[in-house]
Amino acid sequence: MSVKSLEDLKKIKEEALRKREIRNATARAHVTVAMGTCGIAAGARDTMKAVLDAIEKDHIDGVLVTQTGCIGLCEFEPIVDVQVGDAPKATYGKVSPERARAIVAEHVVGGKPIKEWMITR
Amino acid sequence: MLRELALHILDIAENSLNADATLIKIEVIEDTTADQLVICVTDNGRGMDAKAVERATDPFFTTRTTRRVGLGLPFLKQATELCKGDLEIDSRPGDGTTITATFQHSHINRMPLGDLPNTILTLVVGNPQADFVYRHVFNERIFEFDTRPIKAELGDVPLSEPGVIEYLRREIADSLAQIYGI
Numbered sequence: 001m002s003v004k005s006l007e008d009l010k011k012i013k014e015e016a017l018r019k020r021e022i023r024n025a026t027a028r029a030h031v032t033v034a035m036g037t038c039g040i041a042a043g044a045r046d047t048m049k050a051v052l053d054a055i056e057k058d059h060i061d062g063v064l065v066t067q068t069g070c071i072g073l074c075e076f077e078p079i080v081d082v083q084v085g086d087a088p089k090a091t092y093g094k095v096s097p098e099r100a101r102a103i104v105a106e107h108v109v110g111g112k113p114i115k116e117w118m119i120t121r
Numbered sequence: 122m123l124r125e126l127a128l129h130i131l132d133i134a135e136n137s138l139n140a141d142a143t144l145i146k147i148e149v150i151e152d153t154t155a156d157q158l159v160i161c162v163t164d165n166g167r168g169m170d171a172k173a174v175e176r177a178t179d180p181f182f183t184t185r186t187t188r189r190v191g192l193g194l195p196f197l198k199q200a201t202e203l204c205k206g207d208l209e210i211d212s213r214p215g216d217g218t219t220i221t222a223t224f225q226h227s228h229i230n231r232m233p234l235g236d237l238p239n240t241i242l243t244l245v246v247g248n249p250q251a252d253f254v255y256r257h258v259f260n261e262r263i264f265e266f267d268t269r270p271i272k273a274e275l276g277d278v279p280l281s282e283p284g285v286i287e288y289l290r291r292e293i294a295d296s297l298a299q300i301y302g303i
Binding site: 005006008009010012013015016017020027033035036037040041045046048049052055056058059060061062063064065066067069 | 122123128131132135138139192193236239240242243244246247248249270271274275276278279281282283284285286287288290292
């Protein structure tokens with residue numbers, strides 16, 4: 001890794017810290033993408049890519065994105081969990097990249113869950 | 122069935138993460154002179170005993186309780202054997218696991234490497250608890266990506282911040298383009 005590259009990273013870090021101060025909070029939402037063999041085979045990597053692309057392109061800060069393993073609902077993969085603030089966690093099934101983009105825009109940013117794509121247990 | 126070797130790498134790394142690995146090394150070595158492709162994933166997770174190693178490529182064995190089959194490694198083993206290669210698992214309890222998949226590089230049955238940049242990005246951003254080293258060798262060209270200096274610089278700034286995602290994506294994509302001489 002070049003020195004210049006680490007200098008770039010330092011600037012990015014300072015910018016992120018400044019934005020967090022303005023927002024006056026920690027993470028506003030947590031998105032979890034299931035990445036077991038079943039999820040991967042169903043396209044979870046491209047779902048994850050769509051989430052990360054949306055965050056990057058629309059400059060959505062304060063969203064924590066992590067992955068988890070198989071949760072036993074393989075037939076609904078790719079599965080994405082969304083938790084916004086103190087609201088109950090929503091579990092979405094068959095999350096294509098298109099659905100992922102809509103979920104980020106409407107639920108993560110807009111705060112409105114998309115009920116018809118949620119898995120009800 | 123996974124159609125890219127990159128997806129198999131994602132799958133193996135997922136096993137490492139489930140074994141509580143905190144450091145995962147992913148090596149892709151392409152030697153077109155020797156006509157060989159080697160994929161090696163090494164972790165410092167909890168490891169397996171000899172019996173578990175033996176059963177790891179049995180599709181009807183899994184330690185998972187959420188479903189009864191484990192297809193990742195059996196499919197990868199089959200993919201290597203269709204390309205005059207093999208799959209080796211080296212593991213001991215408490216000592217981590219190394220998975221080595223070897224292929225004839227030019228074999229007609231060899232599946233493409235696929236989208237390695239997004240695979241690495243997914244692993245790095247999605248698993249902040251673990252560090253990753255990604256080393257890609259293409260003949261004499263070498264690219265190495267290590268999350269440790271990046272995380273040391275970032276401190277508690279999450280990897281999923283927009284600027285950080287952009288940075289990681291560019292670092293990985295630019296360097297990979299360089300080793301292929303694009």
